[in-house]
Amino acid sequence: MLGKILGSLIAVYVLGSAIWLAAGGIVREKAPTELMNVACDPSRELWRDVNEKFIADYEAQTGIKLTIKMSHGGSASQARSVIDGLEADIVTLGLWSDTSAVSKRGLIDDDWVERLPHRSLPYYSTIVFVVRKGNPKNIRAWADIVQPGVEVITPNPKTSGNGKLSFLAAWGAELRRTKSEPAALAFVKEMYKHVKVMDSGARGATTTFAQRGIGHVHLTWENEAFLEVQEAGGALEIVYPSLSIRAEPPVAVVDVNARRKGTKPAADAYMKFLYTDKAQDIVAKHHYRPSDPKAFARNRQYFPGLPNENLFPITEIAPDWDTANERFFAEGGVFDQIMSRPK
Amino acid sequence: MADAIEKETQTPAPFRRSREDHWLVRGGLTLATLAIIGLLIVVPVVNVFSQAFSKGLATYWHSLTGDADTRHAILLTVTVAPVAVALNLVFGVAAAWCIARFQFRGRTLLITLIDLPFSVSPVVAGLVFVLLFGAQGYFGPWLREHGYQVIFATPALVLATAFVTFPFVARELIPVLEAIGPDEELAARSLGASGWQMFWKITLPNIKWGVLYGVILCNARAMGEFGAIYVVSGRITGQTDTVPLRVEKLFQDYNTPASFALASLLTLLALVTLFVKVGIERHARPRPAKKE
Numbered sequence: 001m002l003g004k005i006l007g008s009l010i011a012v013y014v015l016g017s018a019i020w021l022a023a024g025g026i027v028r029e030k031a032p033t034e035l036m037n038v039a040c041d042p043s044r045e046l047w048r049d050v051n052e053k054f055i056a057d058y059e060a061q062t063g064i065k066l067t068i069k070m071s072h073g074g075s076a077s078q079a080r081s082v083i084d085g086l087e088a089d090i091v092t093l094g095l096w097s098d099t100s101a102v103s104k105r106g107l108i109d110d111d112w113v114e115r116l117p118h119r120s121l122p123y124y125s126t127i128v129f130v131v132r133k134g135n136p137k138n139i140r141a142w143a144d145i146v147q148p149g150v151e152v153i154t155p156n157p158k159t160s161g162n163g164k165l166s167f168l169a170a171w172g173a174e175l176r177r178t179k180s181e182p183a184a185l186a187f188v189k190e191m192y193k194h195v196k197v198m199d200s201g202a203r204g205a206t207t208t209f210a211q212r213g214i215g216h217v218h219l220t221w222e223n224e225a226f227l228e229v230q231e232a233g234g235a236l237e238i239v240y241p242s243l244s245i246r247a248e249p250p251v252a253v254v255d256v257n258a259r260r261k262g263t264k265p266a267a268d269a270y271m272k273f274l275y276t277d278k279a280q281d282i283v284a285k286h287h288y289r290p291s292d293p294k295a296f297a298r299n300r301q302y303f304p305g306l307p308n309e310n311l312f313p314i315t316e317i318a319p320d321w322d323t324a325n326e327r328f329f330a331e332g333g334v335f336d337q338i339m340s341r342p343k
Numbered sequence: 344m345a346d347a348i349e350k351e352t353q354t355p356a357p358f359r360r361s362r363e364d365h366w367l368v369r370g371g372l373t374l375a376t377l378a379i380i381g382l383l384i385v386v387p388v389v390n391v392f393s394q395a396f397s398k399g400l401a402t403y404w405h406s407l408t409g410d411a412d413t414r415h416a417i418l419l420t421v422t423v424a425p426v427a428v429a430l431n432l433v434f435g436v437a438a439a440w441c442i443a444r445f446q447f448r449g450r451t452l453l454i455t456l457i458d459l460p461f462s463v464s465p466v467v468a469g470l471v472f473v474l475l476f477g478a479q480g481y482f483g484p485w486l487r488e489h490g491y492q493v494i495f496a497t498p499a500l501v502l503a504t505a506f507v508t509f510p511f512v513a514r515e516l517i518p519v520l521e522a523i524g525p526d527e528e529l530a531a532r533s534l535g536a537s538g539w540q541m542f543w544k545i546t547l548p549n550i551k552w553g554v555l556y557g558v559i560l561c562n563a564r565a566m567g568e569f570g571a572i573y574v575v576s577g578r579i580t581g582q583t584d585t586v587p588l589r590v591e592k593l594f595q596d597y598n599t600p601a602s603f604a605l606a607s608l609l610t611l612l613a614l615v616t617l618f619v620k621v622g623i624e625r626h627a628r629p630r631p632a633k634k635e
Binding site: 010013014017018020021022023024025026027036038044069070071072073081083084085086087105203204206207227231 | 422423425426429473476477478479480483487490491492493494495496497498499500501577578579580581582592594595596597
């Protein structure tokens with residue numbers, strides 16, 4: 001008797017769960033008040049802050065209370081998910097070419113770059129070094145990371161924006177020093193011989209370096225570096241090289257999804273909000289460099305090293321981000337060649 | 344102790360008795376085993392709990408219940424796992440019966456296919472579902488037009504979990520069914536029982552412990568599944584994050600206490616499963632009766 005009751009309870013529970021889960025797949029005509037922001041890995045804290053402010057602001061202006069869902073992961077894999085049908089209203093990926101890959105699949109209108117100020121870049125950033133306290137390996141410049149015995153941590157360029165930027169920063173720095181591409185290639189090749197662990201996303205690499213204690217230098221986003229050092233409570237410190245790349249993580253509304261879901265007005269407002277003084281200050285507080293020069297000047301204290309003129313643009317390496325991605329990271333590209341011929 | 348040795352002497356011959364070996368060999372092997380188990384299993388498990396409770400019981404409880412996204416992850420795991428297990432229960436019993444009772448062409452192939460999820464990496468399993476049901480996949484666009492989404496929604500979680508845990512029930516039942524043999528079932532049929540009557544009255548009672556054992560193993564694996572879920576879920580916080588994904592996310596958010604609190608919950612579920620499993624094992628695999 002007891003067994004029967006228990007059996008039927010379990011059956012009802014499983015059946016109920018099954019119905020609930022299956023219903024989770026039905027595309028409902030939701031009230032257009034739910035946005036999904038598919039973002040790259042190291043921007044979690046930034047969006048948590050921005051979302052809170054934007055939701056309050058938007059409610060005050062329109063009376064509509066939004067909810068914003070977040071998804072974080074390696075930039076390229078996030079782009080892939082959106083292409084595969086993840087219902088993003090907004091993509092805030094780490095790398096230009098990832099956003100443009102989504103656009104090329106027809107999900108973002110072609111004119112996306114020009115729709116928002118500063119070429120759809122509410123902020124930009126760069127790649128810096130994080131080292132252990134006291135900088136025991138005395139790492140000051142790019143040349144120091146390929147010294148014998150130095151172990152480098154940076155994520156996989158195939159899946160991560162941080163990974164790609166580390167590669168391009170190293171390449172560009174050496175290119176500017178030597179004015180020679182073969183020298184840049186040799187330098188980057190040497191650098192990857194020093195990479196001990198290649199995580200799939202920026203945050204994974206941070207965990208490897210800071211929490212698992214592997215490696216001597218961590219090449220990462222400026223904002224991620226500050227967070228990492230702050231969390232480590234004195235065990236790590238930031239080193240600014242004298243030169244690094246101008247990293248450009250664009251934002252874009254995924255027009256096709258937003259139009260279908262009816263969230264386009266809210267998504268557009270969300271993106272415009274990023275350029276307000278309030279949002280630009282939040283961005284700076286998280287150590288992303290605000291695009292508005294006035295906001296940057298106002299928040300100068302968050303960026304103690306690498307003045308903007310020492311950030312070289314992608315155009316110094318390749319005509320644009322897409323070409324760079326194609327040349328360096330596509331199947332059989334420069335990165336694959338480096339990795340396939342270990343010497 | 345004496346009792347244990349007493350039992351040991353009653354084990355049938357093929358095993359050499361441990362006392363025949365030199366004490367150094369015995370001691371060394373025992374120590375090595377204990378060290379490995381201690382280092383690889385006991386220390387990490389204890390560490391999970393000590394980290395989880397490091398900030399006190401109140402923080403622990405708050406980490407588990409205070410965050411809506413974490414609550415949702417728990418809800419998702421305790422629904423996805425049973426549904427995946429239920430699916431595998433039905434398919435597993437059917438497949439095992441089919442394989443154990445009939446000789447047919449492609450039988451070996453079928454057994455191999457059932458084992459496939461064991462050898463395929465979960466990440467690959469996840470990618471397969473993305474290829475099938477993704478927006479660029481074979482069925483994805485059609486389903487989408489008809490208002491249904493599999494990938495990046497809850498159905499994908501069930502599918503992926505069911506896929507990676509598929510072999511457990513079937514694998515457990517095939518030997519049990521083969522050991523029991525078809526005699527009782529044939530007798531039932533010859534006495535006029537219908538197929539269903541035979542299944543419910545003869546087959547199922549005979550294999551019920553095996554079924555339960557398979558279900559428990561399957562469930563343990565289903566709750567902990569990470570790789571396949573990571574790929575098919577889209578990692579949407581508060582929507583498709585299961586407990587293992589949530590643990591990783593909290594850990595990477597520098598929220599170590601909450602991450603370990605949730606991890607300890609998962610470990611606790613695993614430990615409970617383990618104890619239930621030990622209880623059932625005795626029934627599932629009856630050993631030759633021992634003299635009292």
